[in-house]
Amino acid sequence: MTIGIVAAAVLALSACSSGGTGGSNSDDKGPSKSEPTKVTLGVIPIPDTAPAYLGKEKGFFADEGIDLTIQPTTGGAAAVPGVVSGTYDFAFGNYVSVMVAEDKGLDLSYVANGNAATGDPGFQAVIVPKDSPIKTAADLSGKRVSVNNLANINDTTIRAIVDRDGGDSSKIKFVEVAFPDAEAAVANKQVDAATVNPYLGSMSKDYRVITFNFSGFDPKLDVAGYFTKGDTIKNKPELVKAFTKAMNKSLDYAQEHPDEVRQIITTYTKMSADMLKDMVLPTYSSGFNKDALKKLGEAAAKYGTISKAPDLDKLLP
Secondary structure (H helix, E strand, O other), X not given: OOHHHHHHHHHHHHHHOOOOOOOOOOOOOOOOOOOOEEEEXXXXXXXXXXXXXXXXXXXXXXXXXXXXXXXXXXXXXXXXXXXHHOOOOEEEEEHHHHHHHHHXXXXXXEEEEEEEOOOOOXXXXXXXXXXXXXXXXXXXXXXXXXXXXXXXXXXXXXXXXXXXXXXXXXXXXXXXXXXXXXXXXXXXXXXXXXXEOOOEHHHHHOEEEEEOHHHHHOOOOEEEEEEEEHHHHHHOHHHHHHHHHHHHXXXXXXXXXXXXXHHHHHHHOOOOHHHHHXXXXXXXXXXOOHHHHHHHHHHHHHOOOOOOOOOHHHHXX
């Protein structure tokens, strides 16, 4: 999906939005256990969003008076229109998706961080078949590389790594392939390299990692977080406060309990317990790394994903 199409969709949805829980009513008494507030959260059903599922199961949201419904999305580019239209009160999306929306005039801001890079090995990787002639990031020049959304965080970080390695990222042909289909796409030679999430240690039998694109861009890069409309932040401050508190508690709990994270992932994905044994988990972080996000915004502007580097003071809490 191109930036122009996304922008048109979200602007149209903004014009006809009826709001939701995060609507324009300024009478925000705040959620309570006796009168829980129904909240819909849009997330990609991948390991990155395990804290939301785990927090709901543990009752962290209920403790804050929130009756949470989690709905699946395909990525940040799809989550943005959902928040703008009121389909979702909050959503999980990578930082470039919301930078793109802000760049097109939409009023969206993050209320909680989500996940961050893990170093080497990373939880997301660009892989090629073991017999591929592609040996380095620079070799991706002129090749077909799958990403889950075009003009977003994955092609931005991959471009930066390729150029840093001496390649020419302008010659890469990025192909949009959903994460669950990415491994098959490279195995069937539909693409030369695939961006996969999650990265499983068992993949090393058939594939080679060219780069862990988040960690390779910055070892401590914040990848995605939870965002909402500016109207919601302004008119529903108690709801936002309650959601943020529950989400941060969920993130901290998930980081401290990886075994419970792996178990909850089996409830909303098709991954088995055996597959999860050698899966690299993201870092779940309730704090923000503004230096790394500044670097990401500058890269997104450099590669034309956005027109200028974003104002992080507006984008972040």
